[in-house]
Amino acid sequence: MTYAQQMIDTYPKSITMDRTLIADTIDSLMTCSQACTACADACLSEDTVAELVRCIRTNLDCADQCDITARILSRHTGYDSNLTRSALEACAQACASCAHECERHTHHHHCQVCAEACRHCEQACRQLLSAMS
Amino acid sequence: MTYAQQMIDTYPKSITMDRTLIADTIDSLMTCSQACTACADACLSEDTVAELVRCIRTNLDCADQCDITARILSRHTGYDSNLTRSALEACAQACASCAHECERHTHHHHCQVCAEACRHCEQACRQLLSAMS
Amino acid sequence: MTYAQQMIDTYPKSITMDRTLIADTIDSLMTCSQACTACADACLSEDTVAELVRCIRTNLDCADQCDITARILSRHTGYDSNLTRSALEACAQACASCAHECERHTHHHHCQVCAEACRHCEQACRQLLSAMS
Amino acid sequence: MTYAQQMIDTYPKSITMDRTLIADTIDSLMTCSQACTACADACLSEDTVAELVRCIRTNLDCADQCDITARILSRHTGYDSNLTRSALEACAQACASCAHECERHTHHHHCQVCAEACRHCEQACRQLLSAMS
Numbered sequence: 440m441t442y443a444q445q446m447i448d449t450y451p452k453s454i455t456m457d458r459t460l461i462a463d464t465i466d467s468l469m470t471c472s473q474a475c476t477a478c479a480d481a482c483l484s485e486d487t488v489a490e491l492v493r494c495i496r497t498n499l500d501c502a503d504q505c506d507i508t509a510r511i512l513s514r515h516t517g518y519d520s521n522l523t524r525s526a527l528e529a530c531a532q533a534c535a536s537c538a539h540e541c542e543r544h545t546h547h548h549h550c551q552v553c554a555e556a557c558r559h560c561e562q563a564c565r566q567l568l569s570a571m572s
Numbered sequence: 573m574t575y576a577q578q579m580i581d582t583y584p585k586s587i588t589m590d591r592t593l594i595a596d597t598i599d600s601l602m603t604c605s606q607a608c609t610a611c612a613d614a615c616l617s618e619d620t621v622a623e624l625v626r627c628i629r630t631n632l633d634c635a636d637q638c639d640i641t642a643r644i645l646s647r648h649t650g651y652d653s654n655l656t657r658s659a660l661e662a663c664a665q666a667c668a669s670c671a672h673e674c675e676r677h678t679h680h681h682h683c684q685v686c687a688e689a690c691r692h693c694e695q696a697c698r699q700l701l702s703a704m705s
Numbered sequence: 706m707t708y709a710q711q712m713i714d715t716y717p718k719s720i721t722m723d724r725t726l727i728a729d730t731i732d733s734l735m736t737c738s739q740a741c742t743a744c745a746d747a748c749l750s751e752d753t754v755a756e757l758v759r760c761i762r763t764n765l766d767c768a769d770q771c772d773i774t775a776r777i778l779s780r781h782t783g784y785d786s787n788l789t790r791s792a793l794e795a796c797a798q799a800c801a802s803c804a805h806e807c808e809r810h811t812h813h814h815h816c817q818v819c820a821e822a823c824r825h826c827e828q829a830c831r832q833l834l835s836a837m838s
Numbered sequence: 839m840t841y842a843q844q845m846i847d848t849y850p851k852s853i854t855m856d857r858t859l860i861a862d863t864i865d866s867l868m869t870c871s872q873a874c875t876a877c878a879d880a881c882l883s884e885d886t887v888a889e890l891v892r893c894i895r896t897n898l899d900c901a902d903q904c905d906i907t908a909r910i911l912s913r914h915t916g917y918d919s920n921l922t923r924s925a926l927e928a929c930a931q932a933c934a935s936c937a938h939e940c941e942r943h944t945h946h947h948h949c950q951v952c953a954e955a956c957r958h959c960e961q962a963c964r965q966l967l968s969a970m971s
């Protein structure tokens with residue numbers, strides 16, 4: 440059991456959504472954020488960095504949006520569905536953009552792993568959005 | 573002239589949107605993020621903190637979304653309008669939610685100042701969204 | 706194998722420190738950050754929130770410092786040992802402060818889990834600092 | 839009067855340090871963070887990006903550390919001087935490292951502006967550290 444699951448299981452009040460679904464999404468978001476930060480850095484270290492600037496930029500945006508969406512999903516007090524929904528939509532878009540870009544560079548192993556993390560995270564965000572409606 | 577304006581004026585390539593409009597939005601986002609972080613903390617220090625938990629939570633979300641939207645708008649390389657647009661929409665929603673909550677507590681001066689920063693930032697995000705379409 | 710390990714294994718250049726040690730520290734930092742964000746929120750939802758304001762504040766600081774230390778450790782290009790070291794020291798301090806505070810509230814299960822995550826992360830940061838010297 | 843000053847002036851309890859000194863430091867931190875994010879992106883857009891990878895990396899670290907130090911200084915409830923001090927020290931180091939790197943590239947105007955923001959912020963952090971002791 441991950442810490443995200445443990446933390447949500449110890450939340451003392453009720454939560455409207457399924458706790459395991461939220462915990463799994465948080466884990467996907469943290470994983471994706473870290474993969475994007477590391478992929479941006481790995482791209483920076485490539486001799487062909489000039490061809491990877493769009494990838495680096497999208498990685499940075501995606502890491503930022505995933506980080507804060509994980510934070511928003513880690514909060515349950517004073518829940519505002521409009522705010523959560525719009526953050527998840529922004530995050531699904533960031534992951535889709537970043538996956539699309541990384542998939543163009545899958546001869547770089549870091550882009551391959553990052554694209555996988557982004558696609559997984561995009562799917563997790565969309566699944567949670569579906570469960571909310 | 574703020575640093576955001578100076579930084580965007582020294583960006584060496586072309587930018588599709590108006591540089592001053594972007595710089596002003598970045599300034600509004602940073603101001604709003606800081607106001608939200610400070611308002612959450614001021615609420616925590618109030619004797620009536622139990623009545624302010626929803627305000628604190630919305631403050632935290634809004635600070636997070638403003639922070640990363642300011643970062644996204646500070647990047648111009650490899651611009652992806654879908655990603656920028658969805659972050660701005662999430663941010664306008666976060667600011668609207670937070671302003672709505674802070675306006676219920678305007679007898680607390682920190683909520684009054686924060687509500688003003690949120691309404692100003694929401695408007696800035698919506699204005700930039702209009703300019704993008 | 707976690708994604709942090711996969712990402713560091715695909716970094717194309719040399720890294721001066723042990724890759725598994727860094728990846729494990731990144732995992733501890735992300736776990737701790739999320740636990741702190743969730744613990745702050747769980748504290749907010751407690752009827753005794755007024756007694757937990759110091760815990761909430763330390764949680765917020767610790768989450769912030771862990772998040773960015775995980776980012777700094779995820780970057781290897783243009784490594785600056787002074788910068789990495791001072792971030793790790795700040796993070797070990799934030800974890801120690803937060804663990805100390807959460808340990809005072811271990812009758813709240815979320816504080817118990819969070820204290821464990823903080824102590825583990827503090828230890829990971831100190832272990833990496835030792836390996837650097 | 840900036841919003842940071844307004845927010846700290848509306849904090850309802852006592853603060854041990856000078857409010858204007860803290861507000862000024864927060865403003866310097868936010869300015870520096872944004873300059874670093876923008877400088878990293880401007881470097882990415884340069885044809886000579888391969889020569890700027892160390893600058894980009896240090897920019898990213900500095901932006902992260904400044905962001906969260908601004909957050910920590912925006913919180914006064916449950917103040918922990920050890921935590922604040924170590925964050926300020928990490929931030930002064932990050933600013934010094936980034937200024938040192940940007941000053942090597944002052945033929946790029948964005949590096950010139952960023953170096954100025956970093957030196958100013960480093961000084962603000964050190965001044966606040968002196969005032970704390």
